[in-house]
Each structure stands twice: as C-alpha cells, then as structure tokens.
Amino acid sequence: xxxxxxxxxxxxxxxxxxxxxxxxxxxxxxxxxxxxxxxxxxxxxxxxxxxxxxxxxxxxxxxxxxxxxxxxxxxxxxxxxxxxxxxxxxxxxxxxxxxxxxxxxxxxxxxxxxxxxxxxxxxxxxxxxxxxxxxxxxxxxxxxxxxxxxxxxxxxxxxxxxxxxxxxxxxxxxxxxxxxxxxxxxxxxxxxxxxxxxxxxxxxxxxxxxxxxxxxxxxxxxxxxxxxxxxxxxxxxxxxxxxxxxxxxxxxxxxxxxxxxxxxxxxxxxxxxxxxxxxxxxxxxxxxxxxxxxxxxxxxxxxxxxxxxxxxxxxxxxxxxxxxxxxxxxxxxxxxxxxxxxxxxxxxxxxxxxxx
Amino acid sequence: xxxxxxxxxxxxxxxxxxxxxxxxxxxxxxxxxxxxxxxxxxxxxxxxxxxxxxxxxxxxxxxxxxxxxxxxxxxxxxxxxxxxxxxxxxxxxxxxxxxxxxxxxxxxxxxxxxxxxxxxxxxxxxxxxxxxxxxxxxxxxxxxxxxxxxxxxxxxxxxxxxxxxxxxxxxxxxxxxxxxxxxxxxxxxxxxxxxxxxxxxxxxxxxxxxxxxxxxxxxxxxxxxxxxxxxxxxxxxxxxxxxxxxxxxxxxxxxxxxxxxxxxxxxxxxxxxxxxxxxxxxxxxxxxxxxxxxxxxxxxxxxxxxxxxxxxxxxxxxxxxxxxxxxxxxxxxxxxxxxxxxxxxxxxxxxxxxxx
Numbered sequence: 001x002x003x004x005x006x007x008x009x010x011x012x013x014x015x016x017x018x019x020x021x022x023x024x025x026x027x028x029x030x031x032x033x034x035x036x037x038x039x040x041x042x043x044x045x046x047x048x049x050x051x052x053x054x055x056x057x058x059x060x061x062x063x064x065x066x067x068x069x070x071x072x073x074x075x076x077x078x079x080x081x082x083x084x085x086x087x088x089x090x091x092x093x094x095x096x097x098x099x100x101x102x103x104x105x106x107x108x109x110x111x112x113x114x115x116x117x118x119x120x121x122x123x124x125x126x127x128x129x130x131x132x133x134x135x136x137x138x139x140x141x142x143x144x145x146x147x148x149x150x151x152x153x154x155x156x157x158x159x160x161x162x163x164x165x166x167x168x169x170x171x172x173x174x175x176x177x178x179x180x181x182x183x184x185x186x187x188x189x190x191x192x193x194x195x196x197x198x199x200x201x202x203x204x205x206x207x208x209x210x211x212x213x214x215x216x217x218x219x220x221x222x223x224x225x226x227x228x229x230x231x232x233x234x235x236x237x238x239x240x241x242x243x244x245x246x247x248x249x250x251x252x253x254x255x256x257x258x259x260x261x262x263x264x265x266x267x268x269x270x271x272x273x274x275x276x277x278x279x280x281x282x283x284x285x286x287x288x289x290x291x292x293x294x295x296x297x298x299x300x301x302x303x304x305x306x307x308x309x310x311x312x313x314x315x316x317x318x319x320x321x322x323x324x325x326x327x328x329x330x331x332x333x334x335x336x337x338x339x340x341x342x343x344x345x346x347x348x349x350x351x352x353x354x355x356x
Numbered sequence: 357x358x359x360x361x362x363x364x365x366x367x368x369x370x371x372x373x374x375x376x377x378x379x380x381x382x383x384x385x386x387x388x389x390x391x392x393x394x395x396x397x398x399x400x401x402x403x404x405x406x407x408x409x410x411x412x413x414x415x416x417x418x419x420x421x422x423x424x425x426x427x428x429x430x431x432x433x434x435x436x437x438x439x440x441x442x443x444x445x446x447x448x449x450x451x452x453x454x455x456x457x458x459x460x461x462x463x464x465x466x467x468x469x470x471x472x473x474x475x476x477x478x479x480x481x482x483x484x485x486x487x488x489x490x491x492x493x494x495x496x497x498x499x500x501x502x503x504x505x506x507x508x509x510x511x512x513x514x515x516x517x518x519x520x521x522x523x524x525x526x527x528x529x530x531x532x533x534x535x536x537x538x539x540x541x542x543x544x545x546x547x548x549x550x551x552x553x554x555x556x557x558x559x560x561x562x563x564x565x566x567x568x569x570x571x572x573x574x575x576x577x578x579x580x581x582x583x584x585x586x587x588x589x590x591x592x593x594x595x596x597x598x599x600x601x602x603x604x605x606x607x608x609x610x611x612x613x614x615x616x617x618x619x620x621x622x623x624x625x626x627x628x629x630x631x632x633x634x635x636x637x638x639x640x641x642x643x644x645x646x647x648x649x650x651x652x653x654x655x656x657x658x659x660x661x662x663x664x665x666x667x668x669x670x671x672x673x674x675x676x677x678x679x680x681x682x683x684x685x686x687x688x689x690x691x692x693x694x695x696x697x698x699x700x701x702x703x704x705x706x707x708x709x710x711x712x
Contacts (some may be wrong), residue, residue, distance in 0.1 A: 005675070005688050023379055026402045029688025029701060046382045046402045278637050281660070281685045281706040299683045303660045303708060304637070319361070327655045329637045332361050332385025345385060350637040352659060 001090075001196075002294035003068050005029035009292060010067030010089065010286035012081075013050055014041030016333040016343060017073035017269050018228050020277075024285035031294060035063050042334040054081040064088040071247060071292045073266055075101050076148055086341065092246040092292045097267040100243065104146045104177045107265060114238055117261045118252075120180035127168045134161050135179040143167045145174045153181035155213075167207055182261055184254035188222040192236035193248045193287045193297055196318055201287070201297045202233045203280065208252070208272050218272045218308040220279060224255065231260050239265060248273070248288040271343075275306040278329045278348035300351075304352040309344040313338060357446075357552075358650035359424050361385035364650060366423030366445065368437075370397030370405055372689040372699060373429035373625050376633075378403035380641035386649060391419050398690045410437040420444040427648045428605060431457050431623055432504055435451075448602040448648045453623040457597065460502045460533045463621060470594055471619045476536035480505055483524045489534040490517050495535050499523045501530045511569075538617055540610035544578040547629035548592035549604045549643045556596055557643070557653045558589045558635065562664075564628050565610070568696065574628045574664040576635060580611070587616050595621060604629070604644040627699075631662040634685045634704035660708040667701040669694060678703055 009025045011018045014036035018182055022032035032047040039051045052059030060081055064070065064086050070091045082098070085091060100110050108118045122133035124143065133335055134141065139161060139356075145154040156167035158178075168176075187210070191203040207222035208215055224232065236251045239262075250270025252263040273284035282290070282298030311319075316338055322328050325347075332345035359365075366379045369375045370392035378388035378399050388403040395407045408415030416437055426447045431454055438454070441447060456466050464474045478489035478639065480499060490497065495517060501510040513522035514534075524532075543566070547559040563578035564571055580588065592607045595618075606626025608619040629640035638646070638654030646654055667675075672694055678684050681703075688701035 002575075005690070006692055019382075023382065023402075026375075026379065026690065027687055029686075029690050031401060031690070045387060046379070096482070161688075281634050281683065286685075295679050298685065299706065301683075303706065316361075323651050327637065327657075328640075329654065331383055334361070334382065334385055334387070336362055348637070348657065350659065 001069075003030060006031065007068040007293070008033050008066065009068040009289060010035065010063060010085075011043065011047075011073060012036075012070065012077055012085075013073035014038065014043030015048075016042055016072055016335075016345075019043035019046060019333060020285045020331075021071070021073065021289060024283070024289045027286060028289060028293070028295075029084045030289065033063065033067050035060070040336070042217050045334045053294045056178065057081075057084045060084040060111075061088065069292050069294075071288065073268055091287060091322050093249070093267045094244065094246065097245055098250070098268065102148055104144060104148075104179075104264075106146075108177075110242075111262050111265075112228045114242055115257050116235055116238070117259060119182045119261060119263070122178050124168070124171075124176040124178050126311040127165060129342045130164050131161065132169050134158065135163060136178040137178055142179050142181070143171065143176050144179065145171055147174065181280070182254050182256060182263075184256045184261070186223060187263065188224060188232060188253050188255060188257050189218070189252065189270065189286050190232050190236040190251045191248060191270055191276065192233075192240055192251060193284070193291055193300065194240040194245045195291050196246050197296065199297055200237045200242075201300045202236050202271065203276055203300045204302045205229060205232045205253075206272050206275055212341075214312060214343075215271045216308055216312075217310070218275050220275050220302065220308075228255065228260065234260065235260060247291045248284050254332070271310065271346075272308075273307040274331070274346050275348055277331065278350050279304050279306040304350045307349045307351060309347045309349070311347065312344055313340045313342055313344065316318050316344050326350070327351065357425075359386060362387065363424040363649070364389050364422065365645060366391065366419060366426040366441075367399065367403075367429060368392075368410075368433055368441075369429035370394065370396045370399030370403075371429055372398055372691075372701075375399035375402060376641045376647060377427070377682060380639070380645045383642060384632075384645060384649070384651075386645065389419065389423050391416070396692070401690045404661065407662065409592050410434050413437075413440045416440040417444065420678070425648050425650075427644065428560065429624055438630065438649065439652065449605070449623045450600065453599045453601055453605075457621055457623045458504055460500060460504075460535075460620075460688045462502075464533075467595070467618050467621075468596075470598055472591055472594070473615060475617060475619070477537045478534050480524070480527075480532040480534050483521060486520050486524050486532075486534060487517065490514065490520060493534055495537040498535050498537070499527065499532050500535065501527055502532065502533050522597055531664065538610050538612060538616070538619075540612045542579060542611050544580060544588060544609050544611060545574070545626065545628040546588050546592040546607045546609065547604060547626055547632065547640050548589075548596055548607060549640070549647055549656065550596040550601045551647050551653045552602050552650045553652065554597075556593045558592050558654045559629065559632055559640065560658045561585060561588045561609075562631055568697075569629045569667055570668060570699075572668075574631050576631050576658065576662050576664075584611065584616065591616060603647045604640050627666065627702075628664075630687070630702050631664040631704055632656070633687065634706050635660050635662040661704045663705045663707060665705070666699055667703065669696045669698055672700050681705070683707065
C-alpha cells in the first residue's frame, strides 16, 4: 500500500526521534499524528499530539482510526498497546522485529541463527545460573535484564566471581543475560533501510564513541577496510531480510580481530544515524517515512563527511560557541528543561570542503 | 539581540515558504507562530497558526505580543499591518527593504543609485507617458504596475506602439512602469544572506528557467565564468549592505554581453533557493531564521550539484515516477487542492556522485 500526499503517519512516542520523523513526514506532504503520555513531548510542537498512556486502549484505538499507518520511535511498547493498534492499522517495523529486539536473549539467538557473531552470552534466572555462566563465559562480563533498559540502565558489570551476588541482586529477580566482554578496537553502526518492495539501502557505516553508556559522537566515514565495510552492510541486509523488515534499523557492530560482532539492533531510527541529516540527500528519518508509507527508498548516498556530536545536559552551555562555528549544522529538540544526561540536541559538523 | 532556544519566531504568511521557515525554526529549537488569513495555510500543519486578516489590527497586535521577532514570506504586506506589528516587535528584513522591493520604480532607482545595471525603465501614469516612454525605450517592452504583482500578473507585453492603448487599459489606472527588454543569454539568481552582525554569505548562483512567468527549474552550478560569479556575489552583497539588510534575499540577474543586469530583488527566501535544502549544510530557510534570530550565519557552502524542479499543478501526476527516482529529494507543501499554476512542491535532484 502506498500512501499519497495528505495521508497521516501515526508515530508512537514524541521525543526527538518522533519529532524528526514528523518533520520528515511533512517534507513529503504527509501529516503526522504523535501519541505520547507527556503533554510536553517535543514532537507536539510541530505535529498533532494525542496525550494518553499506553494503557489507555480507547485512546490508542482512536489514534489508530485517525491515521493511515503506524510507526514508533522506541521499542518498549507494551504488547497490549500493539494489539489494540494492530487490530486497525499496519505497524512498521513489524511485531517480529519488535519482539526480537525487546529481549536480549531472543535477539542474540536470532542473530546466531543467521550465522552472525555476537558476544558470548548465557541466560541467567538465578544466582546459581549466574555462577555457572561466569564459569562458562569468564569475567569481566556484564549482567543485563533481558528486557530492554535504555542508555545503560539495568546493567551490572562483574569484574570477578565474587561480585555475582551483588550483581544478581541488582536485577531484582528479573530474567537476565550474562554477556562476555568483547575485545574490540572500535564500534561502528550501520543505519539500514528496507522498503515494502524488499529493497535494502544502507548508509555508510559510522564510528561511535560512547561515554557512560550514552552516545557522544558518530564519525563518518568510520575506520573500516573495504572488506569490513562490505561485511557490515551484508550483515545489516541479512538481518533486515530475515525479519521481513520495513523501515530503518540501527545495527551496532564491534570491530574485532575476529571480524564484526553484532552488539545490538534497534528497530527504529537511531541516534548514530543523525549524521545523515547533513551527509545525505535523503536522511534516515525521511527514509524511514518513505518505507512506512510504502514509497520506494530514496538516495542514501553520502555527499559529505560528517562528525555528529550529541548535546547532552550541560553541553547546551556551549551553544553560543557552537553557533559561531561556520560548518556546524545545529539540531535542537525543543526541550525546555535541561537535565543531566538528557539529550537536548546534536550538531553535525560537515568536514568536507565545499565544491567550487 | 540573540534569541535563545524556546523563543518564538513570528512568520507572516503560511504558504510553502512560511512552512519551510517554520520547519527550519524547529530544527534550531525555536518555536514558530504563523499569521495567515487562510485557515488551510500549509504552515498551519506544522506550526501554531493565527487565522486573521492583515486588516485585523487587534489580531496583529496579539500576534506580535506572542512572538520574539517577526519575519515574513511575502512582500505585499500592508503598511498599516507593519505599523501595528513594528510598534511591539522588530521586523526582519526591515521596512526599507520592503518599501524598496514593493515598488518597481523605487527598486530600480535604488539599484541604479548603487551603480548597478537594470533594464531601461520609465514611469508611466498616463497613456501619454506610455507613448513617450515607448519612443525613449523602444519596443518590444513590458508594462507593469509599479506595485507588485506575482508570477507575471498585472503585466502587458507591448510589441509595437500601436498596442499602447490596450496595454495602458490593462493597468486600470494604476501607476505603472515601462521596462525595456534586455537581451540576455540566461537568468541566474543569487540567494544572499546578511546577519545582524553585518556578515554576508551568498550561496552559489543558480540558473533559472521560467515558463509562463513561473519558475520551472534552478540548476546549480549556473553557467557563469569565474568573473561573472564574483560579480554576481558582489552585486548581492552591495544591495544587502546598502539596505542594512537582515535575512535572506533573492537577487535575480540577467547574464548579458554587457555584464550582469539586476532583474529584481525579493526580500525573503526565494523559490530559486530551494536547491540549498539538498545542496548545502545550512539551507536558505535555516540561514534566514539564523539571521532573524540574531545568530551568526551558518555554512552556505555547496556540497553537491542540484537541479531543482518545481511541481506545479498537474505535475503532481508525475509523483509516482518521481518517487521511483533514486536521487530525487521530494518536498511537498501539504496543499490538498491541485490547481493549474499552483506550486504543489518541488524536487531536488542531486546530480553529484556520492563519495565512497
């Protein structure tokens, strides 16, 4: 089904990703209708906003009835909400992609099933499980709840077996997974898109630097050999095809001496793809909307080198200096309250010289 | 005065230009509040819209009180409306720029006063004036009302002196100007910006093709020698500086054997600058908002070659084919009703090969 101009895209979640998706929809002549429990959701400044909880099935049904297709900016959507929506309207990316990425063990089983490399992992549902897993995988390792946390929440590093009880206690009884550490030189991500016609288009891989579990910068092009670059794109394409995926996905990869190891996948537009706004003719947000609307994918070729820097919390104090930079494209999210760790915006520094 | 994130830009006019200005404001973390008599104004889909007439002084005053700075997407704003607004808030570009461009004779006098070339012209307030002007300037020539028409309205071509009475009748008694034809090889335009600090930045000139008085395509780079390119930019800078201008201006130039001749200036973002959305890190809309908000200008360097094509009226029937093009960045304006001659959207075809 191809949506025509004037049709409405429903977006679950009105944070910065929902906001930038809504802008992309408007650029294509589509309307955006955003659903978010927060009346101050940033996307509400530029799109119609329904303010209701994800447990408000009546509001969800009214929302579904008012839109022509549904997508989302985050993957922790309750199953009951998805059931209520999907009774009326198609959801892209699909339920299988959501279910796969919502559970770390399901995700890793899926990736291994495709013949891809992941970090060593083991399910942990008790302290005894954890102790056995530590023998198998070794320390240091990291214990995580299997259901998604966000930006490093719900995780415990284990440096030695003696720390197992404290780490297990932090899980508060939730099902968990122990992941072995991977020795990697750097992390890259591939922002990949797949259309309803099955066509796949990948953006050039970006190189990511995190700090305290939050993405700080993405640099494009990433440090990769030609062979690694090809591998990265093929891995992403294999994942999207296996899920019969529609939309944009972020695929995080560790670069190691043993090849590329899949860290995690996110079934949505991704912070590490923000560079595409100033590096490509069609950015990740517009590509995602094109896919959700049933349009053919657009041109994701890279015309410029870009370094994307997140503006987090007090980074906003540097805004006056950043405004003075000639090559800095500024993207702010319309959030009034600055809080530590809160993503307030980002800057794309275009580092390629202009043509003459 | 530099506006900080969360401040509001007031925009007079909610057509496609106002809509794209509102999107650019949101990208910079600014709010947009649009004023337009039409409740279906396209910008209303993505920004707060006040629906009232330009003769509604109470609505204008309330609008001015609710915003931090005011700009506009069109130059035919009534003087009484400007008076009501300017009593409360700064308007950029300034009144002098508006007054100059609202009257063809004032504009040409101003340009000549700067030492720039224009087509030959003479004021016409009667049939006798017209006949005298035709002797002076010769035919063919074109008679226009001095106050602005739009896209070729309010104009009469005169191929010989015998057509003078009919042409004068078409002016319906309004003050007019007779303009001589200029022999030119092609038309280019410079999209120029000036910040509140007096800095000027010009985008690369684009080459324009019109049809029936409406812009069809802009191609960048334009066919210009290095010397002509320099001249074009210097002409634009001279105009902006002379007006103490703040914001983006479109300067249309004829390329002739006798040098560059200024056709007309538009004190606003310009259709012939739409290519910047996919050719530059900071496009004309964002550059305009930066200037109006008191920010330093951003990077207008061109990273790609672009051909911009307007989608006018029935051109929308070609949308399915355009969607299939890999290098076509599509921009639609959210207008429901397709009418002959109505600008529905545009396509930026990025013709530079991607980097690898």
